[in-house]
Amino acid sequence: MCRNGSKGEFPELHFTRQINPKTIAMRKKMKNAFVGVVALLLLLGGCGVLYRVNLTFAKQNPGGNDFLARWMGARFFLQGVQPYDDRVGLATQQWIYGHAADPSRGEDLSRFAYPLYAMIFFGPFGFFDFTTARALWMTVLEMSTAAFALLTAAIAGWESQRGKTVVWILFALSGYFGIRAIINGNPVVIVGLFLASAIFLFGKGFPLQAGIVLAFATIKPQIAIFPILWLVLWCLFQKRYSLLISFGGTLAVLIGASMLLVPNWIMLNIREIIAYPAYTEPGTPSAVFGLWFGETGKAAGWIFSLLLLSGLLWIWAKNLKGSCQNFLFIMGITISVAPLLGIPFDPGNEYLLLLPIALGISIWKDSSWKNIIPWALTLAAIFFGLWMIFLFTVQKGTQPVQNPILLFPLPVFLLAWFALLSIRNKRSLPAG
Numbered sequence: 547m548c549r550n551g552s553k554g555e556f557p558e559l560h561f562t563r564q565i566n567p568k569t570i571a572m573r574k575k576m577k578n579a580f581v582g583v584v585a586l587l588l589l590l591g592g593c594g595v596l597y598r599v600n601l602t603f604a605k606q607n608p609g610g611n612d613f614l615a616r617w618m619g620a621r622f623f624l625q626g627v628q629p630y631d632d633r634v635g636l637a638t639q640q641w642i643y644g645h646a647a648d649p650s651r652g653e654d655l656s657r658f659a660y661p662l663y664a665m666i667f668f669g670p671f672g673f674f675d676f677t678t679a680r681a682l683w684m685t686v687l688e689m690s691t692a693a694f695a696l697l698t699a700a701i702a703g704w705e706s707q708r709g710k711t712v713v714w715i716l717f718a719l720s721g722y723f724g725i726r727a728i729i730n731g732n733p734v735v736i737v738g739l740f741l742a743s744a745i746f747l748f749g750k751g752f753p754l755q756a757g758i759v760l761a762f763a764t765i766k767p768q769i770a771i772f773p774i775l776w777l778v779l780w781c782l783f784q785k786r787y788s789l790l791i792s793f794g795g796t797l798a799v800l801i802g803a804s805m806l807l808v809p810n811w812i813m814l815n816i817r818e819i820i821a822y823p824a825y826t827e828p829g830t831p832s833a834v835f836g837l838w839f840g841e842t843g844k845a846a847g848w849i850f851s852l853l854l855l856s857g858l859l860w861i862w863a864k865n866l867k868g869s870c871q872n873f874l875f876i877m878g879i880t881i882s883v884a885p886l887l888g889i890p891f892d893p894g895n896e897y898l899l900l901l902p903i904a905l906g907i908s909i910w911k912d913s914s915w916k917n918i919i920p921w922a923l924t925l926a927a928i929f930f931g932l933w934m935i936f937l938f939t940v941q942k943g944t945q946p947v948q949n950p951i952l953l954f955p956l957p958v959f960l961l962a963w964f965a966l967l968s969i970r971n972k973r974s975l976p977a978g
Contacts, residue, residue: 596688601681610680611656612894613731614638617679619658620672623665629658630814641676649825659818660733662804662811664765667736680731687728687735691718694735697742698901701749701874702908710913710921714904717925722932723897723956726948734895737766741773742901745877748777748789749870757792761800768819769895772884773877776862780873783866822890827950829890834950851888858883875964878902882960885953893952899960903928906963909970932956 604610618638619629627633635657639647647653660668671679695718699705718724727735744760747753760777763770781789804811828834832847839846858880865876882902885891907924910917932955939949 593685593689596685597681600684600688601678604677604680604684607729609729610676610683610731611642611654612727612733613680613683614641614676615656615658616660616664616668616731616733617671617676617683619660620665620668620670623669624672628808628811628814629660629662629665630811630818634658647825653825654827655821655825657818657821659815659822660765661767661800661815662808663800664733666762667733667765683731684728687731688719690735690739691715691724691728694718694739694742694900697739697746698904701742701746701901702904704908704911707913710918713922713925717929718900721900721929722936723894723899726894727897730894732894732897733766734769734897737763737770738898738900740765741770741898745777745874745901753781753786753788754792757789757794758796760789760793761796764797766895768889769884769891769898771889772858772880772887776877776880779862780866780868780876826890827892827947829892829950829953830888831886831953832888833890834953837950848888851886854883855887858887874905875967878905879961879964882957882964885957891953893948893950896953896956899956902960902964906960906967909967928956928959 615635615638618641619634622631622634622637623629635655636646638656639645639653642656643653647655649655671683674682692715695715696705696711699711699714705711719728726732740759740763744756744763746756747759748756760774763774778790778793781787801812808814823829823833828837830847831850832844835843835847835850837843861876861879865872868876878901881898884898885893885896903925907921910921932952935952935955936948939951941947941949
């Protein structure tokens with residue numbers, strides 16, 4: 547006898563298996579753990595491949611001078627000699643030139659001019675021979691560049707678009723300043739990673755962690771001073787004290803711990819910083835203009851830098867109580883103009899300008915062709931423009947030497963770009 551339906555079908559029966567919520571949670575944890583292990587294995591495998599490629603490159607191509615002085619300092623430090631000792635600089639010079647460097651012949655003294663606590667990062671590499679250490683360091687810089695690119699995309703707000711993000715990472719790795727930083731072993735990559743991490747964490751509501759990370763960006767203070775100063779001042783006037791406390795506390799610990807190892811390291815470091823501009827390639831508008839136009843050029847360069855600095859301070863003053871969006875806008879301007887403000891800033895350190903580039907092209911956030919085309923064309927113009935300037939102005943020697951003119955194109959382009967953005971948004975630049 548059928549009790550349901552006019553055609554004699556049996557009623558549908560639905561069986562529901564009751565699963566313990568704890569079992570579901572456990573399965574989810576196991577799945578996440580499995581994915582994490584696979585990702586870690588892939589990462590380690592990728593690092594292994596990169597290391598082998600970098601080791602082959604390091605064996606076949608001498609160089610890495612930006613890293614050499616740091617490695618030599620670490621090597622001596624592990625033997626109980628403080629890295630500011632004259633013996634460290636002399637050993638580096640003999641490694642490069644076969645004799646003590648002569649600045650009058652354009653030879654770099656290659657001395658250790660970093661805070662002592664930078665040994666947290668350089669120290670472990672002192673256990674290896676230079677070729678191995680250089681290959682390992684290049685691998686660290688390549689992975690850090692990829693991470694820096696991801697963070698800058700996230701700060702700019704378009705990291706969720708996978709195609710753009712992949713292109714952006716490749717741009718960061720293969721662009722002029724990215725390639726130069728990796729091959730030469732420039733620690734600016736690490737500074738950029740810490741600075742971007744601090745801004746990202748701060749924006750996500752983790753000010754204490756952001757302050758701790760920000761303190762480590764001071765391992766190369768001359769390139770991080772202006773963005774750090776802007777962040778600190780903005781937090782102060784916004785009464786966001788958590789970041790300031792953690793930043794100050796971490797920096798105090800780093801300085802104090804270093805003084806336990808070398809009590810007078812601060813004075814030794816200041817001595818190196820003061821001497822640095824005298825033996826390095828021109829890294830300020832005054833030095834570059836002086837190279838081209840003599841004493842008149844030097845004076846014009848200082849006037850140029852002072853005018854830019856005055857303009858930046860005025861913009862800061864107008865925006866100290868501005869919104870978070872405005873904070874990022876001014877951060878982009880600050881990083882863009884920093885190479886031109888009169889503090890020695892090797893053009894290679896303009897790697898840091900990847901952050902304002904990401905902020906600048908964030909006006910094309912969505913994935914429509916209307917936005918992808920100008921986004922890609924702008925990146926292509928920067929990519930090929932910088933490489934062409936380098937190739938047409940490079941000075942040939944035992945190794946290619948970049949022309950000081952490379953100090954200007956990217957900062958000037960970005961400053962013009964942010965000025966156009968302010969006009970496009972129909973508001974004055976310093977509007978809070």
